Amino acid sequence: MSDDDDQKAIRDQFHEDVNMTAKQLEDWLGTEESKEVGQKDGGSESTGHESGRRIVEILGKKVGDLTDDDHAHMKKVHGYVARHSEQRPKGDVEDSRWRYSLMNWGHDPLKD
Numbered sequence: 001m002s003d004d005d006d007q008k009a010i011r012d013q014f015h016e017d018v019n020m021t022a023k024q025l026e027d028w029l030g031t032e033e034s035k036e037v038g039q040k041d042g043g044s045e046s047t048g049h050e051s052g053r054r055i056v057e058i059l060g061k062k063v064g065d066l067t068d069d070d071h072a073h074m075k076k077v078h079g080y081v082a083r084h085s086e087q088r089p090k091g092d093v094e095d096s097r098w099r100y101s102l103m104n105w106g107h108d109p110l111k112d
Contacts, residue, residue: 007071011063014074017081018106022059025052025106037100048104051077055106081107 020028028034029052038046055077058070084102093099094110102109 010071010074010078011066013078017078018055018059019111020103020106020108022056026056028103029053029056033100034104037097038104046104048101051080052104052106077105080105085109
């Protein structure tokens with residue numbers, strides 16, 4: 001598989017995982033619920049919230065403008081969404097920290 005094929009596979013998976021539009025994600029990232037969830041590494045912003053801002057940037061780019069760094073982040077998004085989705089709690093998840101965390105990464109599990 002060539003680098004181009006690898007990158008296309010990464011983009012395809014990313015767009016499958018990220019089921020929120022850039023506008024939906026941007027609006028979500030502005031909410032208190034979005035800011036209250038996720039792991040914070042010393043700063044005031046969680047890793048997922050920071051990732052969400054990066055995802056909005058990536059969604060706004062043309063394919064030809066995507067960098068290797070962008071593709072690496074898309075791959076990271078897939079890993080997070082896949083792992084976190086496996087940890088779905090029992091019961092109603094609509095107002096759960098689990099769902100909110102996934103939404104910071106551009107994936108709303110209620111849209112599946």
